[in-house]
Amino acid sequence: MKKLAALFAAPMLCSYAFAQTIRYDVSFPNIVHHEAHIAVNVSEAPQKELLFRMSRSSPGRYATHEYGKNIYDVVAFDKSGKSVPVQRVDGDVYKIVGINGFVKVEYNLYANHADGTYAGIDASSVHLNMPAAFMWVKELEKAPITVAFNLPKPNSWTIATQLKTTGEANVFTAPDLQYFMDSPTKIGKLTVKEWTVPNADNKPSQFRLALEAKGSDSLATAFAGKIKRITEEARMVFGEFPVFDNGSYTFLASINPYVKGDGMEHRNSTMIALPVAFDGSDNLLGVFSHEFFHTWNVERIRPKTLEPFNFEKSNMSFELWFAEGFTQYYGDLLLERAGFDSLEEYCRTLTSLVNTKENTAGAKRISPVQASSNAVFVDAGVAIDKTNYPNIYTSYYPYGAAVALALDLQLRSKGLNLDDFMKAVWAKHGKPEIAYNVSDLQVVLESYAKDKAFAQQFFAKYINGHESLDYAPLLANAGLLLKKQFEGQAWIGDIRYKEGAGLMITSNTVIGSPLYKAGLDIDDEILKVDGKPISKNDELVSILKTHKPGDQIAVEYKHREEQKTVMLELIENPRLQVVTYEEAGKTVSAGMQAFRKAWLGSKWK
Numbered sequence: 001m002k003k004l005a006a007l008f009a010a011p012m013l014c015s016y017a018f019a020q021t022i023r024y025d026v027s028f029p030n031i032v033h034h035e036a037h038i039a040v041n042v043s044e045a046p047q048k049e050l051l052f053r054m055s056r057s058s059p060g061r062y063a064t065h066e067y068g069k070n071i072y073d074v075v076a077f078d079k080s081g082k083s084v085p086v087q088r089v090d091g092d093v094y095k096i097v098g099i100n101g102f103v104k105v106e107y108n109l110y111a112n113h114a115d116g117t118y119a120g121i122d123a124s125s126v127h128l129n130m131p132a133a134f135m136w137v138k139e140l141e142k143a144p145i146t147v148a149f150n151l152p153k154p155n156s157w158t159i160a161t162q163l164k165t166t167g168e169a170n171v172f173t174a175p176d177l178q179y180f181m182d183s184p185t186k187i188g189k190l191t192v193k194e195w196t197v198p199n200a201d202n203k204p205s206q207f208r209l210a211l212e213a214k215g216s217d218s219l220a221t222a223f224a225g226k227i228k229r230i231t232e233e234a235r236m237v238f239g240e241f242p243v244f245d246n247g248s249y250t251f252l253a254s255i256n257p258y259v260k261g262d263g264m265e266h267r268n269s270t271m272i273a274l275p276v277a278f279d280g281s282d283n284l285l286g287v288f289s290h291e292f293f294h295t296w297n298v299e300r301i302r303p304k305t306l307e308p309f310n311f312e313k314s315n316m317s318f319e320l321w322f323a324e325g326f327t328q329y330y331g332d333l334l335l336e337r338a339g340f341d342s343l344e345e346y347c348r349t350l351t352s353l354v355n356t357k358e359n360t361a362g363a364k365r366i367s368p369v370q371a372s373s374n375a376v377f378v379d380a381g382v383a384i385d386k387t388n389y390p391n392i393y394t395s396y397y398p399y400g401a402a403v404a405l406a407l408d409l410q411l412r413s414k415g416l417n418l419d420d421f422m423k424a425v426w427a428k429h430g431k432p433e434i435a436y437n438v439s440d441l442q443v444v445l446e447s448y449a450k451d452k453a454f455a456q457q458f459f460a461k462y463i464n465g466h467e468s469l470d471y472a473p474l475l476a477n478a479g480l481l482l483k484k485q486f487e488g489q490a491w492i493g494d495i496r497y498k499e500g501a502g503l504m505i506t507s508n509t510v511i512g513s514p515l516y517k518a519g520l521d522i523d524d525e526i527l528k529v530d531g532k533p534i535s536k537n538d539e540l541v542s543i544l545k546t547h548k549p550g551d552q553i554a555v556e557y558k559h560r561e562e563q564k565t566v567m568l569e570l571i572e573n574p575r576l577q578v579v580t581y582e583e584a585g586k587t588v589s590a591g592m593q594a595f596r597k598a599w600l601g602s603k604w605k
Helices: 002-019 177-181 217-238 282-293 320-337 343-359 368-373 396-413 418-430 438-449 452-463 471-476 514-518 537-545 590-600
Strands: 021-027 035-045 049-053 071-077 087-090 093-097 101-110 120-122 125-128 145-150 158-161 171-174 185-188 191-198 204-212 248-255 262-265 269-274 480-484 497-499 503-505 525-529 552-559 562-569 576-580
Touching: 035 049, 093 101, 145 177, 158 204, 158 248, 171 177, 185 204, 185 248, 191 217, 204 217, 217 282, 217 320, 217 418, 248 282, 262 282, 269 282, 282 320, 320 343, 320 368, 320 396, 320 590, 343 396, 343 471, 343 480, 343 576, 368 396, 368 452, 396 418, 396 452, 396 471, 396 590, 418 438, 438 452, 471 480, 497 537, 514 562, 525 537
Parallel strands: 021 145, 204 248, 248 269
Antiparallel strands: 021 035, 035 101, 049 093, 071 101, 087 093, 120 125, 125 185, 145 171, 158 185, 191 204, 262 269, 480 576, 497 503, 503 525, 525 552, 552 562
């Protein structure tokens, strides 16, 4: 009986939900002062009261962001145009009561921070990340949405977005709030380049680059060609492109000095902001490679902790080591495979990853899963108080990428590879869009590797644990040598200093470093080392070059108003470096060359 009742009720629920509609009308009467005027029209609402609110989080961001601070002059009207009282019940929440099917809420938005998270409004262009710009109705999250842009006149602006077009100029739709909030929009004098790439079924997948940059049309065309090359290599990892909801994928890219640096993935698009002059160089491609890989990994291979996305608070996830970290690994790897990085350049990337895993205090202390859960505080989160992150946290981006590197090399030593593991994750969780958790990924690895013990051990040690990894033999399979970068050199710690009367320590000293063991920390000022006054970092380096690991030297420093002297024991600089066997003067075997080609060579045919 319960099943029957549910079946009969379903059509009524669908009809009820779709009767409600939300329309945004966006205009720019004060665009020169970075303002937009936004009207939210709610129709056919059965509720007598509704909560209108601004978001506190944004898709792709995991910490809290207070977008409500930038809206003001909030007013409401009924269908006849009569004013309706607005109750501000929280900093970013407004309640409207006595509704009779319709209400219009209007407000002004200030936006002057164009990046992948916030919004920017200027007489030269409009840059909208939706959570930073649009109030939404809590009771009507499933209602379809229409947004209409009334652009300043005269202009020749283009609107680029993953929202669905309509037959009406500058009017777009979204099926619900989740899709709308995930649909950044760029408006301005955009150079648009389009191309297709064959999918696995040989049907063309459509792509667009909507570029806001100063440069020639031929330079933009050449740059689009480079992005196309990345999309080709990315497709080979998973075997196919996703089915894009509205038929195409859009790279929204602002490459100019007037934006803030950021890149943010979305379901059928990405919002990229690079605050540099556009020269079309390969150095700009890393963020495009990373964000496009998210088309699979995070947008469709989706952690359960982010599904659905909660716009009212920070979204804590245990899986960001995979969602972001594995994406970082592939973002760099795709550049190598596509020919935009030399092997020597890629070795520098590998050097960074290995040192992240083996030589950061956080990676020695917490697991990638624990690092992921800390994103609610660190993912562009704003704080004014000092933290101890250098000693308790390592970013899940390079940490996850370092684990991905180890897993890829371990699988390849077994005749397998990470590409095929990612294909298996895509088949089980991405393509059918079945959200996953950490244990689900372990199950996929067990199935793919046909080795339950290997998968369980890897997750226990390196995903849920934080054991050290032996990268040297894994890299040697590809003719890459892992060595000490500063062998035999005395070291007191990698610390930032402010030069003055002495050397003021401006960053936390790190557990295990000589400075930390000696009791020095941030804001202490080093006055003398080994009896010699120092006021510049170069002077400290010169003194250390006269010593070797194991030497003890006196350090005179000032803590607040107290002057102290301690004995400090120097140790060898622990930093590691990855170089090719060729650079190290070692022979590269045919087997190593084959391993290297299978790992780093192009997969596009």
